Amino acid sequence: MALTPSNTMRVGTIAPDFVLPDTVSGVHIPLEAIQGEIGTLVLFICNHCPFVIHVNKLLVKLANQYQPQGINFIAISSNDVERYPQDSPELMKSHAIENKYPFPYLYDESQNVAKEYNAACTPDIYLFDKDLKLYYHGQLDDSRPGNAVKVTGDDIKIAFEDLINNKRYTHKGKPSVGCGIKWKG
Incomplete structure (x- = not known):
């Protein structure tokens, strides 16, 4: 597995809009229909990446904890x-x-959404505020497959709590790393 870091996106950048099919319901969903009242976490993931598999349980736990507080996950x-x-x-x-x-x-068959977000890896993590302005782009925590660091989500939890409490995020974020997105030939 090749280690690929996330690209940068400037804080305050407006989330690129999209309408994509949800693979579970089959319904095409626009971003504005699923954005959160307080924030929106956009995750570029995939099924087979060991970095995503490593954090899957945490993603579900965080979504169950923070979606009722107004931060929707996509x-x-x-x-x-x-x-x-x-x-x-x-x-x-x-x-x-x-x-x-x-x-x-959601499935981004054309890969245009990933390109508009400048996504590079899985997982690639973007947290937007209620106005869909980028608030945080970085890692969940320091855990990686095989590094023996416990999966905690500490970095993203700090961002969630600051956003919920209407604070400016002032911590030094680290880029996410994972498998590179598999671009079409």
């Missing part, structure tokens, strides 16, 4: 399913159900 897979069929929409649906995702798992 997961998007943009991988090339021709070369990586394990990330197909059918398997995304099974993956979401099996992992009990309490958030939509």
